[in-house]
Amino acid sequence: MEIIKETEKQVKKTLKNEPTGHDWWHVDRVRKIAIKISQKENADLFIVELSALLHDIADWKFYKGDDTKGPETARKWLQKFDIEEHIIDHVCSIIKEISFKGAGVKTEMTTTEGKVVQDADRLDAIGAIGIARTFAYGGNKNREIYNPEIKPQFHQSFEEYKKNQGTSLNHFYEKLLLLKDLMNTKTGREIAEKRDQFMKQFLNSFLCEWEGQDYL
Numbered sequence: 076m077e078i079i080k081e082t083e084k085q086v087k088k089t090l091k092n093e094p095t096g097h098d099w100w101h102v103d104r105v106r107k108i109a110i111k112i113s114q115k116e117n118a119d120l121f122i123v124e125l126s127a128l129l130h131d132i133a134d135w136k137f138y139k140g141d142d143t144k145g146p147e148t149a150r151k152w153l154q155k156f157d158i159e160e161h162i163i164d165h166v167c168s169i170i171k172e173i174s175f176k177g178a179g180v181k182t183e184m185t186t187t188e189g190k191v192v193q194d195a196d197r198l199d200a201i202g203a204i205g206i207a208r209t210f211a212y213g214g215n216k217n218r219e220i221y222n223p224e225i226k227p228q229f230h231q232s233f234e235e236y237k238k239n240q241g242t243s244l245n246h247f248y249e250k251l252l253l254l255k256d257l258m259n260t261k262t263g264r265e266i267a268e269k270r271d272q273f274m275k276q277f278l279n280s281f282l283c284e285w286e287g288q289d290y291l
């Protein structure tokens with residue numbers, strides 16, 4: 076479909092050379108897995124695909140914490156096409172609701188399409204790719220890989236979470252290991268289980284190596 080093709084081109088252009096793991100390839104993976112989940116969860120494919128493509132177009136993490144930037148940018152883009160207003164509203168509300176805002180902050184998606192895209196985005200944050208993205212992001216933000224003297228923190232508000240300056244390894248405990256239980260759909264949960272196992276295995280090996288021990 077024309078709108079999808081054009082949006083794909085635009086997002087590719089905007090997120091080219093993005094160094095923190097929120098690049099075009101992240102978007103492409105989220106789209107693929109979102110489509111796969113959609114088919115099992117009876118979601119509207121057009122809305123899912125558009126939202127997946129646009130979900131990181133202007134992430135709050137890169138706009139000084141402003142979470143209105145994403146939906147606004149998406150709306151301006153979609154208004155160039157002949158799309159019904161309610162579809163634009165739906166896509167923009169998904170983009171607004173989607174991001175993780177701290178361990179103690181509830182972020183519930185209101186529609187099936189939103190649930191699917193949020194699951195897909197979270198799945199790309201865990202497993203082997205999740206590990207790679209965590210260290211890429213941490214490096215970009217000058218974070219240490221690990222520092223046993225800094226303990227993980229469970230942020231109770233979005234404000235606290237945004238200010239977080241912890242290590243990359245802590246990010247697993249503060250966010251990534253929590254995602255499996257936050258999946259919205261059955262299909263998402265099944266995929267998350269396996270990716271979660273893989274991360275736990277990685278963390279176990281990492282901490283053994285840190286202490287100069289053999290793997291347990």
Ligand code: NI
Pocket residue numbers: 097101105130131196
């Ligand atoms: Ni994302």
